[in-house]
Amino acid sequence: MLSLYGMLGKPMIYIIFIICNIRRKVVCRLEMNNIWSEYVQGIMTLYLSRKLRFDDIFFEQYKSVFQLDPEAKIKILEIGCGPGALAEALHRWYPKAEITAIDRDSSFISFAQNNIAGVTFLEGDATRLPFADNTFDVTISNTVQEHVEPTAFWGEQKRVLKSGGVCLCLSARKGLHCQAPCLEMTKEEKEFWESIPQSESELDKYGVCRYPMTEAELPASMEENGFYDVTTGYAVINLTPDARKYSARMAELMIEAKRQNDLEAIKSVHHEYDEKVINAVNAKYDERLRLYHEGIKQWDTSISLTMIVRGIK
Numbered sequence: 015m016l017s018l019y020g021m022l023g024k025p026m027i028y029i030i031f032i033i034c035n036i037r038r039k040v041v042c043r044l045e046m047n048n049i050w051s052e053y054v055q056g057i058m059t060l061y062l063s064r065k066l067r068f069d070d071i072f073f074e075q076y077k078s079v080f081q082l083d084p085e086a087k088i089k090i091l092e093i094g095c096g097p098g099a100l101a102e103a104l105h106r107w108y109p110k111a112e113i114t115a116i117d118r119d120s121s122f123i124s125f126a127q128n129n130i131a132g133v134t135f136l137e138g139d140a141t142r143l144p145f146a147d148n149t150f151d152v153t154i155s156n157t158v159q160e161h162v163e164p165t166a167f168w169g170e171q172k173r174v175l176k177s178g179g180v181c182l183c184l185s186a187r188k189g190l191h192c193q194a195p196c197l198e199m200t201k202e203e204k205e206f207w208e209s210i211p212q213s214e215s216e217l218d219k220y221g222v223c224r225y226p227m228t229e230a231e232l233p234a235s236m237e238e239n240g241f242y243d244v245t246t247g248y249a250v251i252n253l254t255p256d257a258r259k260y261s262a263r264m265a266e267l268m269i270e271a272k273r274q275n276d277l278e279a280i281k282s283v284h285h286e287y288d289e290k291v292i293n294a295v296n297a298k299y300d301e302r303l304r305l306y307h308e309g310i311k312q313w314d315t316s317i318s319l320t321m322i323v324r325g326i327k
């Protein structure tokens with residue numbers, strides 16, 4: 015440092031120090047902005063799984079709890095929208111509503127902006143919503159509450175809601191999963207996952223699920239934070255490709271969503287991965303598709319339960 019000081023002089027050292035600091039902050043900000051999509055859940059993992067969860071065939075279940083007028087010209091804000099599948103569904107279900115959706119992750123927002131029409135997608139923080147008081151008729155979120163400090167989570171929604179506005183909080187609960195034999199983990203995948211060094215859990219590191227709440231705590235927390243007429247309901251999402259009630263498009267989407275989940279999980283650990291693990295994953299889902307199209311039933315199923323808590327400002 016002394017010789018560097020000697021060579022460059024004091025002002026130059028200051029300038030280098032300032033540039034390094036700005037660069038550190040910029041890099042840090044960029045990384046912070048993409049943490050979810052890079053390290054926690056990839057774009058396709060979230061988009062395809064939610065596209066299924068918010069398919070029109072499940073709308074009746076949500077509608078009965080949401081209690082919103084499909085004809086009303088209301089303003090809806092979705093918080094922590096990820097790649098935008100719920101906002102996309104809301105636009106279909108409430109075509110006269112003006113829908114805004116925000117998320118902290120810039121990759122999710124640019125994916126949504128490029129792929130979903132009729133919704134305004136913005137980068138923003140749930141703990142500092144970039145909107146004036148009393149702006150919206152409805153706020154809604156899906157699997158976001160457990161990641162955001164509760165006083166800020168409820169307080170900001172209460173602030174931006176109009177008096178009498180509706181707060182809807184959707185939260186995933188324990189479900190039921192039954193795997194098809196052809197989808198068991200392959201030798202290549204086992205080897206890949208065993209080769210990943212044990213380290214601090216990525217999820218802990220990024221504060222994922224820092225504020226979990228039970229089925230009883232969630233409505234109580236909404237009430238404690240100033241909402242009234244709080245009610246709860248549940249939507250049961252049954253995804254079984256071989257069940258006759260689902261179209262081929264829906265069954266293929268169920269299989270594809272799982273494929274993308276497995277592929278993005280491998281890529282998100284940011285280790286060198288051999289193409290052979292990717293090929294192994296693709297081969298097993300190609301096989302599952304073949305069995306589906308040949309009518310050789312596997313009866314693999316995934317049943318998820320979404321809790322919906324509704325309160326009034």
Ligand SMILES: C[S@@+](CC[C@H](N)C(=O)[O-])C[C@H]1O[C@@H](n2cnc3c(N)ncnc32)[C@H](O)[C@@H]1O
Pocket residue numbers: 050060061064093094095096097098099100116117118119122138139140141155156157158161162
């Ligand atoms: C489990 S994902 C759910 C995404 C989306 N709601 C869906 O169901 O596809 C949680 C989302 O919350 C977002 N998130 C977490 N903390 C946030 C905050 N303070 N402000 C805005 N978004 C946040 C993450 O970026 C991520 O997109």
